[in-house]
Amino acid sequence: MTEPRKLYVGLDVGGTSVKVGLFLQDGTLVGKGSVPTPPIVDEAGYSAVTNGIGQVLAEADATTAEVLGIGLAIPCPVPADGIIRMQANIQIDAPGLEAALHAFCPQAAVKFVNDANAAAMGELWTGAAKGRTSLVFVTIGTGVGGGVVIDGKVVAGAFGAGGEIGHLRMNPNEERACGCGGKGHLEQYASATGVVSNYLAECEARGVEPIELTGPSDSKDVFQACREGDEVALAAMRTMADYLGRALSLVANVVDPELFLLGGGASASADVYLETLVERYRACAINVNADTPIEVASLGNDAGIYGAAYVALQAAEA
Amino acid sequence: MTEPRKLYVGLDVGGTSVKVGLFLQDGTLVGKGSVPTPPIVDEAGYSAVTNGIGQVLAEADATTAEVLGIGLAIPCPVPADGIIRMQANIQIDAPGLEAALHAFCPQAAVKFVNDANAAAMGELWTGAAKGRTSLVFVTIGTGVGGGVVIDGKVVAGAFGAGGEIGHLRMNPNEERACGCGGKGHLEQYASATGVVSNYLAECEARGVEPIELTGPSDSKDVFQACREGDEVALAAMRTMADYLGRALSLVANVVDPELFLLGGGASASADVYLETLVERYRACAINVNADTPIEVASLGNDAGIYGAAYVALQAAEA
Incomplete structure (x- = not known):
């Protein structure tokens, strides 16, 4: 029996697609995918997102139990307290999505982060700002x-x-x-x-x-x-x-x-x-x-998924 | 036998005087004094500073062994690594002073901080930004x-x-x-x-x-x-x-x-x-x-001594 892996999911929620990245704790990308961005305001929307994650997990032979953190880069301000008070050009019910993600991956810390902030963190983790x-x-x-x-x-x-x-x-x-x-x-x-x-x-x-x-x-x-x-x-x-x-x-x-x-x-x-x-x-x-x-x-367009995953890793380890 | 107190010293090193504050870990000021600023570049200068601290300790019936942190607010840039590369309008040999302070209070963490940054931290600890x-x-x-x-x-x-x-x-x-x-x-x-x-x-x-x-x-x-x-x-x-x-x-x-x-x-x-x-x-x-x-x-003019002590407290507890 092998030790369960510690995996982290980074989502980059954009106007047209939700990009999904699956990472090891050292920043290695082990799976990647994307789904068209649904209105993330009801069960159908939440399921579209969790299905997208599920598919990337399946392709990497990973289970939801191995996921210790899910980070979401979103295009609107995310205050330090994590409560999102305004939206930009996407429809998202953050508390609803958070609950759905907790149900999908019960071990995972869930963390929202502004998309540009996520990109900065991605570069810090494995990109041009590593170290x-x-x-x-x-x-x-x-x-x-x-x-x-x-x-x-x-x-x-x-x-x-x-x-x-x-x-x-x-x-x-x-x-x-x-x-x-x-x-x-x-x-x-x-x-x-x-x-x-x-x-x-x-x-x-x-x-x-x-x-x-x-x-x-x-x-x-x-x-x-x-x-x-x-x-x-x-x-x-x-x-x-x-x-x-x-x-x-x-x-x-x-x-x-x-x-x-x-x-x-x-x-x-x-x-x-x-x-x-x-x-x-x-x-x-x-x-x-x-x-x-x-x-x-x-990291180009992948900076967001890297950074979202890294922020989730920090939250999981805090 | 009473439990030894945990005390923190904040120094505000200005062009004309070195202000000294002695604090409990909850931010209570228990002693205060000042000495004229010497050129802090040799034993005589270091002693002038440690004597100033000693006097405030004596007046508060405190011992050097009770001092767990000494913070120094100084009017020049202090980088994150703590190594001071340039000076403003005071003469200070930071490594020399640090060594003298370590010898004087062997239990104490010693920490330099820019004076305006110290004032900000003072206000956070017990002033208008408390909480x-x-x-x-x-x-x-x-x-x-x-x-x-x-x-x-x-x-x-x-x-x-x-x-x-x-x-x-x-x-x-x-x-x-x-x-x-x-x-x-x-x-x-x-x-x-x-x-x-x-x-x-x-x-x-x-x-x-x-x-x-x-x-x-x-x-x-x-x-x-x-x-x-x-x-x-x-x-x-x-x-x-x-x-x-x-x-x-x-x-x-x-x-x-x-x-x-x-x-x-x-x-x-x-x-x-x-x-x-x-x-x-x-x-x-x-x-x-x-x-x-x-x-x-x-906190007015005392913000610097409060903040310097608080930064030392953070360093001691890190």
């Missing part, structure tokens, strides 16, 4: 998100707003509104959408016809133009790096992490902007932390 | 300092810059330099010195003769003019509140504390600016943390 005790993760996609890790733990925040870096109010003179209703927020200048918007503004200011863009949040075309030496695109990139560099200097003066990691879709184009970003960060930082490294994250 | 697990403390004096506490612990920072709120780069267009050499930092607008400078700038812009000021960092006169309805002084106060309110909103989007506390000399004039500050904070904050309380700290 560190602190980091700030910045995800650059349609918006800008963030995760702050101090002393090996997520800073969830009293109201779930820990690491809400995209909504740092960088420019009090901005007239245009951010998606959240505020004005002059970092994500207006430094998200994929922001880069496109910087570019279109530069084109208008210079009276230049823009290149053809795939979509309003597709910064890839702008970054490709940068690679080809397009001065207008480069100016848009510099605006992004300017805002993001100063924002990271602000973050550094609050929590002073060991390193910054960049993730999200637009981190794939870091070859275009990383050098300028580091230079802008240094110009804004104070002496003691001017050399904090800024690097690209390594 | 909380997170807070951000802002000290408003000649400069602006800060202390970030998450999960009951100081965020020292990888390079000792945790809570360096005075040097948040708020205004990238500022031409004037901050004391640290940077430009557009919070403390240029929101310290006592900053309030006076805001006031003089308003006077010049309006062609108004300034009131008589006691000194370049004495904001008291400006705040008194505010109480008397002086429109120019009120404009200077609003500039302070504008910058500080936005800065707190930035901090809230990084660590999202349960509350903000204001300390330092200019917190005595909070009656003049607190309402405007809260209003400006709310206008800049995102929805989830727009109601984070902003209050005045309660």
Whole structure:
């Protein structure tokens, strides 16, 4: 008879799919799957999620009794007390889902975590921040998100707003509104959408016809133009790096992490902007932390499942 | 025979004096004293400090064997690893002093902590943040300092810059330099010195003769003019509140504390600016943390000795 394994499940609950990862306690991924995101508000929704977990367990020859923790990365604020008071773009009844997960895996600690915070924890566990005790993760996609890790733990925040870096109010003179209703927020200048918007503004200011863009949040075309030496695109990139560099200097003066990691879709184009970003960060930082490294994250889209599982492992061992 | 007490010493090492506090583990102050700050770089300097502790112990009928922790609040960055790499305006050989303290109180854990971080911890232990697990403390004096506490612990920072709120780069267009050499930092607008400078700038812009000021960092006169309805002084106060309110909103989007506390000399004039500050904070904050309380700290100049002792207690119990 073999010793039962200690297994941890990480779920990344997104708008279109729930990704499932099954992990050993050392961070080894032993199974992976996904199910389309149901409205997670009734038994049918809960079952869709537990069935998704069940399938990954079956493929790994694992039993529900071996699962000691289930972490759920979700796209809304999760305060330090774990009680979710607001929702973003998914329908989820957190207490109902938690009860269903407890019934499905009775040994498991169940823990919710904000998705960007989960990604930060994933990078800490097995990714580009492995071996560190602190980091700030910045995800650059349609918006800008963030995760702050101090002393090996997520800073969830009293109201779930820990690491809400995209909504740092960088420019009090901005007239245009951010998606959240505020004005002059970092994500207006430094998200994929922001880069496109910087570019279109530069084109208008210079009276230049823009290149053809795939979509309003597709910064890839702008970054490709940068690679080809397009001065207008480069100016848009510099605006992004300017805002993001100063924002990271602000973050550094609050929590002073060991390193910054960049993730999200637009981190794939870091070859275009990383050098300028580091230079802008240094110009804004104070002496003691001017050399904090800024690097690209390594787990890509899997960071969420890794981090959710790791948060569940911490909860199970607490 | 009575049980030996568990005692903790908090030292607040300032430019002119070393304050000494002796505490029970529940935060009760049982003795207090101070000695002029020597150059703490040789045996004579170390002895001056240990003699100061010895005197407070003697007055409280306590022995060095009862001291389980000695914390030292110092005015320079103290990184998470405790190794001090730079100094501010005091001369201190930290490893030498640590060795002398270990020799003096062999049972005691010795711990260094940045002074603003210590004040934050003092407020958490027995002050205005008692019972909380997170807070951000802002000290408003000649400069602006800060202390970030998450999960009951100081965020020292990888390079000792945790809570360096005075040097948040708020205004990238500022031409004037901050004391640290940077430009557009919070403390240029929101310290006592900053309030006076805001006031003089308003006077010049309006062609108004300034009131008589006691000194370049004495904001008291400006705040008194505010109480008397002086429109120019009120404009200077609003500039302070504008910058500080936005800065707190930035901090809230990084660590999202349960509350903000204001300390330092200019917190005595909070009656003049607190309402405007809260209003400006709310206008800049995102929805989830727009109601984070902003209050005045309660321990005054003793916050440092309380917090230093508390940090030592945490180290002793770790």
